[in-house]
Every structure is written in C-alpha cells, then in structure tokens.
Amino acid sequence: MTLDVAAIRREFPIFEAVPPPFHYLDSAATGQICRAAAKALWHFETAARANVKRGVYRLADEATRAYEDARAQIARYLDAAGPEEIVFTTGATFGLNLAAHVLSERLQPEDEILLSIAEHHSNLVPWQMAAERRGARIRAIPVDERGRLRLDRLGELVSARTRIIAVTHVSNVTGAITDIPRIAEAAAAVGALLVVDGAQRVPHGPLSVRRLGCDVYAFSAHKMFGATGAGALWVRRDLLASLPPFLGGGEMIRRVSIERTRYADPPRRFEAGTPPIGPVLAMAAAARWLAGLDWSAIRDHERRLLARLLDGLQTIPAVILRGPREIEDRFGVVAFEVRGVHAHDVCQMLDGFGVCLRGGHHCAQPLMEAFGTEATARASLALYNDEADIDALLEGLAYTIRRLA
Amino acid sequence: MSADLYNEQIVAAARAADGAGNLADPDVVVERDNPLCGDRIRLELHLRQGRIAALAHRTRGCLLTRAAASLLARRARGLDVAAARALRARIERLLAGGETAEDPDLAMFRPVASVRSRHECVLLPFEALVHAFESAESGPEAS
Numbered sequence: 001m002t003l004d005v006a007a008i009r010r011e012f013p014i015f016e017a018v019p020p021p022f023h024y025l026d027s028a029a030t031g032q033i034c035r036a037a038a039k040a041l042w043h044f045e046t047a048a049r050a051n052v053k054r055g056v057y058r059l060a061d062e063a064t065r066a067y068e069d070a071r072a073q074i075a076r077y078l079d080a081a082g083p084e085e086i087v088f089t090t091g092a093t094f095g096l097n098l099a100a101h102v103l104s105e106r107l108q109p110e111d112e113i114l115l116s117i118a119e120h121h122s123n124l125v126p127w128q129m130a131a132e133r134r135g136a137r138i139r140a141i142p143v144d145e146r147g148r149l150r151l152d153r154l155g156e157l158v159s160a161r162t163r164i165i166a167v168t169h170v171s172n173v174t175g176a177i178t179d180i181p182r183i184a185e186a187a188a189a190v191g192a193l194l195v196v197d198g199a200q201r202v203p204h205g206p207l208s209v210r211r212l213g214c215d216v217y218a219f220s221a222h223k224m225f226g227a228t229g230a231g232a233l234w235v236r237r238d239l240l241a242s243l244p245p246f247l248g249g250g251e252m253i254r255r256v257s258i259e260r261t262r263y264a265d266p267p268r269r270f271e272a273g274t275p276p277i278g279p280v281l282a283m284a285a286a287a288r289w290l291a292g293l294d295w296s297a298i299r300d301h302e303r304r305l306l307a308r309l310l311d312g313l314q315t316i317p318a319v320i321l322r323g324p325r326e327i328e329d330r331f332g333v334v335a336f337e338v339r340g341v342h343a344h345d346v347c348q349m350l351d352g353f354g355v356c357l358r359g360g361h362h363c364a365q366p367l368m369e370a371f372g373t374e375a376t377a378r379a380s381l382a383l384y385n386d387e388a389d390i391d392a393l394l395e396g397l398a399y400t401i402r403r404l405a
Numbered sequence: 406m407s408a409d410l411y412n413e414q415i416v417a418a419a420r421a422a423d424g425a426g427n428l429a430d431p432d433v434v435v436e437r438d439n440p441l442c443g444d445r446i447r448l449e450l451h452l453r454q455g456r457i458a459a460l461a462h463r464t465r466g467c468l469l470t471r472a473a474a475s476l477l478a479r480r481a482r483g484l485d486v487a488a489a490r491a492l493r494a495r496i497e498r499l500l501a502g503g504e505t506a507e508d509p510d511l512a513m514f515r516p517v518a519s520v521r522s523r524h525e526c527v528l529l530p531f532e533a534l535v536h537a538f539e540s541a542e543s544g545p546e547a548s
Binding site for chain 1: 441
C-alpha cells in the first residue's frame with residue numbers, strides 16, 4: 001500500500017507552523033514532535049499535572065497511573081518481557097551513562113570493553129570514563145571504507161577478557177544497521193553483556209529487543225517524535241535486578257535511616273527524583289501512535305526516498321558519498337561531502353533553500369577519522385519526508401557547487 | 406538568505422589562504438579546535454620581544470574559518486598580546502552587532518552576526534592567537 005504522506009504530515013504541527021520552503025532533513029538530530037505527543041504533553045502540564053509515585057489524591061493517582069501505563073506502552077513498543085524492564089531517563093545519553101556507570105562495577109583491571117569505531121560519542125565517552133575508573137581497556141570493532149562494522153573481526157576481538165560490548169543499532173552518520181543478533185551470539189559465547197544504542201532505530205517503528213538478543217537498549221524520545229527531555233533504558237529483567245543504583249534521592253528507596261538506605265526494586269531503583277513526567281507521557285503517546293501505523297508502507301516510502309537521494313547525489317561529480325550504497329540494511333541517514341566546500345558551508349547555503357541539514361562530525365569523530373575527514377553534511381529522513389524535500393536538497397546542492405566549489 | 410554570508414570578500418580571503426604553511430623553528434605552536442564541527446587551526450609564531458615577527462597557520466575548516474585565518478595572517482606582524490586581545494575583542498563586538506568601525510577587512514564578517522552558530526568559526530583563529538601568547542608566557546610547549 002502506498003503511504004499517504006500528506007496525512008502523515010498533518011500529524012506534525014511543525015509543518016503548519018513553519019512557512020515554506022521548509023524541508024526538514026535533520027531527523028537524526030531530532031525528530032519533529034507528532035500531534036499525539038504534543039497533545040499528551042500539553043494535557044499533562046495544563047490539565048493533569050501532579051507528581052508521580054507520591055500523592056494519594058485523585059490527580060496524583062491518575063498521574064501515577066498514566067506514568068506506569070507509559071512504561072507498559074514503551075515495553076510493548078520494544079517487545080520487552082514486561083514494563084518492569086523499562087527505566088525512564090532523560091534521553092539516550094543519560095541511559096548509556098547510567099548503563100556504563102552501573103555495569104562498570106563488574107569490571108576488573110585488564111577487562112575489556114568492546115565498542116565500534118562508528119559509535120556516537122554518547123556510546124563511547126561513558127565507556128572510556130568507566131574503563132578509566134576500573135583500569136579496564138577499550139577495544140574497537142573497525143569499519144570498512146563504507147563505515148560498516150567489520151564483524152568478520154569479531155572472532156579476534158571478543159575474548160574471555162571481554163566483559164561488555166557496546167554498539168550502535170543504526171549509525172547516526174551512515175544509517176547502516178548493525179547485525180545485533182550476530183554480535184549477541186559472540187557476546188553470549190564469552191559471557192559478555194551487550195549494550196545497544198538504539199537512538200537512531202526507534203523512529204523507524206516498533207522492534208523486538210528480545211529477538212535482537214541484547215541485554216541493554218537505550219534511546220531518546222525526541223528522536224521518535226516525542227518531546228525533548230525523556231528517554232528509556234531497557235535492561236533484561238534479571239540483569240536489572242542485580243544492578244546497583246545510579247543516582248540517589250527520592251523515589252528510589254525502600255527505607256532510609258541516617259546510617260543506611262535499602263533501595264527500591266527496579267525500575268524505581270534507577271529513577272531518583274521527579275522524572276520528566278510530561279515528556280515521558282508524550283513519548284508513550286508517540287509510541288502508541290507509531291505502533292498503529294503501516295510500517296511496511298513507511299519502510300517502502302523511506303526506501304524510495306533514500307534511493308532518490310542516493311541516485312541524485314551520485315550523479316553530482318563533486319559529491320563524495322560516505323556510507324553504504326545499498327538500500328537494504330540501512331535507514332535514511334546519508335552523509336556526504338562536496339569537494340572543495342566545507343560541510344558547514346554546504347549546510348549554510350542549503351538553509352537558503354529551506355533545507356535543514358546537519359554538518360559537522362556528528363559526535364562521531366573516530367568514524368570521521370576512519371573516513372579521513374573532519375566533517376560531513378548529513379541528510380536524514382523520517383516518515384514525514386517527501387520527494388520535494390529530496391529535490392530541494394539536490395537543487396540547493398547544485399547551486400552551492402556553482403557558487404563555492 | 407544564508408548565501409549572503411558568503412560575500413565575495415570572504416570567498417576571496419578564504420581562497421587566498423594568506424599565511425598558510427609552517428615556520429622554521431617556531432617559538433610557539435598551538436592548536437585550537439572548534440568543538441561544533443571539529444575544525445582545527447594550528448598556529449605557529451616567531452616572536453621578537455613579545456611581538457609577532459612571523460605567523461603561519463594550517464587551517465582545516467569552513468570558508469569562514471579560513472577567511473578569518475587569512476585576515477589574521479595579514480594583520481599579525483607586530484602584534485603583541487594586548488593587541489591580539491584587542492583584535493579578538495573587536496571581532497567579538499562585530500559578531501555581537503556592535504562594531505561599526507569602517508574597516509573593510511573586518512566588515513566582511515558583518516553578515517555572520519545574524520547567524521549565532523557560526524560565530525565560533527570566525528573567532529577560532531583569533532582565539533588561537535590569544536591562546537598562543539598565553540602559552541608563550543607559560544612555556545614553549547605545544548598545546
């Protein structure tokens with residue numbers, strides 16, 4: 001079935017608010033908020049606001065109920081075994097820091113954490129900090145010339161020393177999808193834990209963390225068309241139950257005396273303080289709306305757009321494409337350079353055409369280094385993009401090359 | 406429109422790459438990164454009695470950064486630390502929309518004032534210069 005993109009776009013208030021030309025191709029940085037999420041956020045903050053897990057009066061009880069319903073909604077979106085496996089966070093960065101912090105307590109000197117060259121700094125720096133604290137070592141899965149993880153090297157990189165493997169599900173630079181089940185198998189063989197950065201995967205439809213075979217999965221709400229300031233961390237139930245708390249404070253305790261504290265069971269043990277309630281409810285509303293869409297039609301639509309973009313870019317001699325050329329095994333995140341024109345200058349010129357692109361190192365400097373560059377431009381697609389967005393990008397690029405290359 | 410940033414003077418200054426290269430036995434070497442995009446300038450100075458006798462730079466960056474590096478190279482000779490700070494302050498005022506002096510070299514950056522996210526691009530070489538003087542005061546080691 002063909003996707004009714006106009007109907008999808010009507011579900012995003014931004015397209016009514018920003019006058020044309022407006023071609024938003026930066027969804028890998030942040031997605032636009034969908035109407036369902038905006039409505040949930042507004043409703044909570046203006047008509048249903050109370051703190052959760054505390055009050056017994058009706059408003060507070062309803063807020064608590066909505067908050068726990070949101071947990072169940074997110075659990076369903078991820079196909080988790082249950083809502084108690086979902087820890088609400090402020091975003092993927094917070095989730096990955098939480099994971100790195102609590103898992104690092106298991107590390108001994110000389111233990112190894114295996115990352116990949118393609119990681120976003122959020123799934124790299126927290127592990128470096130953890131390694132430094134514990135005297136552990138960082139190793140990295142290299143990438144090929146198109147930025148795909150060299151999983152053929154897993155055999156030599158994964159050993160009895162490997163305690164944690166942390167990789168991205170979908171690259172925020174190239175859109176390449178990582179074969180998580182294959183890494184999960186390698187991790188299981190040596191008893192290592194597998195942490196997955198799912199920030200770029202969740203906007204592309206529901207998924208099954210159980211089928212992936214990972215132990216931890218982190219993402220942000222704002223990339224899946226929710227509000228900023230919320231996210232979730234999924235952790236396999238038995239693992240979560242065995243982990244120490246991260247932040248201390250209210251709501252994460254069972255009993256506190258002046259000498260010591262007994263902690264609450266998960267997931268509350270990991271949710272100290274008042275959570276971002278409105279953004280969490282908005283995230284769940286976005287997940288509910290997304291889960292009801294025809295993902296086979298959306299995937300076809302995104303693939304058509306991606307093909308149009310890749311074809312267009314490949315006809316421009318000055319363009320250097322980074323990342324895989326194949327449409328399969330990737331999502332619509334496309335990094336490219338223009339010979340003789342810096343990525344920021346490309347993005348600035350395209351702004352004149354109403355085209356919103358990201359330029360820079362995309363918080364993935366090791367990958368930039370592997371590509372032998374310091375910065376690329378990046379176009380990233382979401383379900384609300386259409387052919388006009390791609391054509392505006394290609395037209396603006398042709399003009400930029402005439403002016404600056 | 407964004408393309409207005411790229412006036413002919415900026416494009417010409419960036420392409421001229423004045424001062425691009427290296428010095429033999431520099432007295433000071435510093436590197437400065439723009440965290441936004443990873444752009445980097447490496448500055449090398451010969452100093453005589455606290456003033457710049459020669460400056461060379463290697464700049465990996467956007468047109469704005471390269472144009473600013475060219476401008477810096479043209480202006481560098483004879484500057485001391487106070488003059489370097491004053492030059493940086495003038496650029497900052499210009500980007501804040503407050504510098505009105507008729508200096509055609511500086512004025513080419515005036516359109517950048519309206520694009521907050523690009524101020525760092527123009528400032529990077531001037532930041533590096535002040536950093537170079539500070540590092541010369543604290544020792545010859547590259548940083």
